[in-house]
Amino acid sequence: MTESSTIAHRAYARLTRSFIVGLLAVSGAVSATSAHAFNFYDVARRAKELSNEKFKAPTSALPRELRDLKFADYQQIQLKREKYHWADNKSPFELVFHHQGMYFDLPIKINEVDAEGVREIKYDPNDFDFGPRKPDAKALNNLGFAGFKVLYPLNNSKKPDDEIASFLGASYFRVIGKGQQYGISARGLAIDTAVPSGEEFPRFREFWVSRPANSDKHIVIYALLDSPRATGAFRFTINPGEDTTVDVKSRVYLRAPVAKLGIAPMASMFLYGSNQPTTSSNFRSELHDSDGLAFHAGNGEWLWRPLNNPRRLSTSSFGMENPKGFGLQQRGREFSRYEDIDDRYETRPSLWVEPSGNWGKGRVELIEIPTADETNDNIVAFWVPENQPKPGAALDLDYTLRFTRNEAKLQDPKLARVIQTLRSAGELKGADLIRRADGSLALMIDFTAPATARKNDPPVPVSLSFSNNGNADVMENSLRHNPVTGGWRVTLRLKVKDPTKPVEMRAALVNGQTQVSETWSYQLPANETAE
Structure with a gap:
């Protein structure tokens, strides 16, 4: 082949x-x-x-x-x-x-x-x-x-x-751009995706x-x-190049x-990754074309949402006005995450949508569909305008599609960003120094360090802002400096109250009352911890 x-x-x-x-x-x-x-x-x-x-x-x-x-x-x-x-x-x-x-x-x-x-x-x-x-x-x-x-x-x-x-x-x-391999797909238009009546x-x-x-x-x-x-x-x-861009006039x-009109839609694949490890033995510890949804809202907020391969179809919506950018990204760029010399998932591009002008009110919607293998595009994201045009009226929305491997360049350089989300069984270290599972679920989130005002300034002092939707008892909520990355590691241990319902979490680094990182927004899907 x-x-x-x-x-x-x-x-x-x-x-x-x-x-x-x-x-x-x-x-x-x-x-x-x-x-x-x-x-x-x-x-x-x-x-x-x-x-x-x-x-x-x-x-x-x-x-x-x-x-x-x-x-x-x-x-x-x-x-x-x-x-x-x-x-x-x-x-x-x-x-x-x-x-x-x-x-x-x-x-x-x-x-x-x-x-x-x-x-x-x-x-x-x-x-x-x-x-x-x-x-x-x-x-x-x-x-x-x-x-x-x-x-x-x-x-x-x-x-x-x-x-x-x-x-x-x-x-x-x-x-694709230079040094990239095909992964994520763009689409012209999405209609009624994940609507019970069926997609057109x-x-x-x-x-x-x-x-x-x-x-x-x-x-x-x-x-x-x-x-x-x-x-x-x-x-x-x-415009082909290191980042290949596509200027779209539509x-x-x-x-x-229609029930749902999807603008600038994209489709990708997420089978498993560090935030949702595989339950089978596989030399590839991660297998995906994209590992998260990112967006830059009109109010200035930056958000990162790690992807899931849920047991049941899941739809997440993020309302905003005049989005500045959104897309599915492949932030894991190390070959060691995939170890696949054939499919080279570390070279798959991220797709970033840069709207032209004001798009008004609407929402970025993320749809995650269960899949048993990597041949299905089970992740879809797009913009849904609050008001769709009446039949016969024109809807004009222009934007640029950027296919890139330099995700950090897209973001505000002053803000810390999430570089990985790790998930495992929770454990405690006993007095005998042996670590034992305690029945909790653990999440580790690695942030980069917030940028200082000047190159030689001391590091920005930070603390953690964390919240959840109440469907979990939080056993641990800690923040530590990560000496390997130079950034910060958040450790969460929690026990789900009702496993038939999702757990929604948000975390960010703050300096006093000022947020100095993007927002980590994570959903633990329903039935993930159910027997």
Whole structure:
């Protein structure tokens, strides 16, 4: 298996048929007389028109022999190297197209925008290598693409085949920066996630890719989104680098009201970690693409919420006004946390959303779904506006997506931040110096040290602010200097009162009445300590 195919497997095997089937529509056309005339508002105009039309469920023409493929077989279907789009010019970018197969069984339309205008990129089965199978060419006529990926010489200027972005399945897309591997997914829009009536998965049905000039260091992609109750227009400006950023301009229309509208959604995986150790024997002590949710609220608060793999679906909401940033992060960057030389979880990017302008009142919502293995994206986060647009009215929200491994750079450098949360059985050291379990649950939270005003100033004196929701008896609540990290360690020992209910906790470092750290906000899920 090649590195590219391994990444593809990790990126797409998590999507199930239910995410996609029945949610596509036949492609609509957007015309423009020239590349100069074509812009975001051409796509927005089509999205508006679609919102006034009845949703048309698509049908699949994928032959059974390609529909029934296992993923390893699907990986063998590859675009021939000489057919890479823009491979014959000096642009640093190339496009590579995904063939339909398995549950990627409905077509998208892909257009190219250049100085001569807008042209559809036509599907031709002869452009693909199907491996050992020889499908009937007639059965593949006009089948169409399933998606595409973008190549750019990110890690080695002499190797132009670094994959930096991929669009495949519903409105999912993945992006990476230098030295990163695919992990977390972004999405165009989320509708009714974790609502009892069931989730609706909007899908990008048509793309327009602007052909970059030879000197361009960015690429612009437009997308038209459609679903039974929503349409939308998107412009993605991808800027590859150490941190790859995607500037997103979006306009969403509703055909009908929804229970929950998720803006700038992202999906990730958390199986187990230091705050929720595995109960089975495994050489990997942690296994996740993200280990926590972070946000910077409009009132200035910074918060860190470690993730869980709960026994039952869990939804957490954090209300605020005009968020300054939020995202799922992978703070554990040491290889020793994972010891996985194949999947390299320490290289998975964090995804940080930086809103443009004021987003008003709403909430950051975190959804944690039980999973038994690492092939499922069981963590979802997004922004839910307090007021959704009325059917036919536009909702304009712009933002930047930052795919990074430098989480500390995102945060206020003056504040201490959480670097790990450890969980174990609680214990006490006896007079004989032997440690014995006391029936409690223990949590250790390591904070960095708050920054001093000047480099040579003495350390900032701190104390601990801690609270919980009353569903636990706190046996210990202590704060100690950590001589190894130079920061501070909080030790909590507690006994849960009602294990069928969650325990909510908050902790922060304070100097007098001034908070000098981000807020650690943790939920011990219900039934975690039940027999």
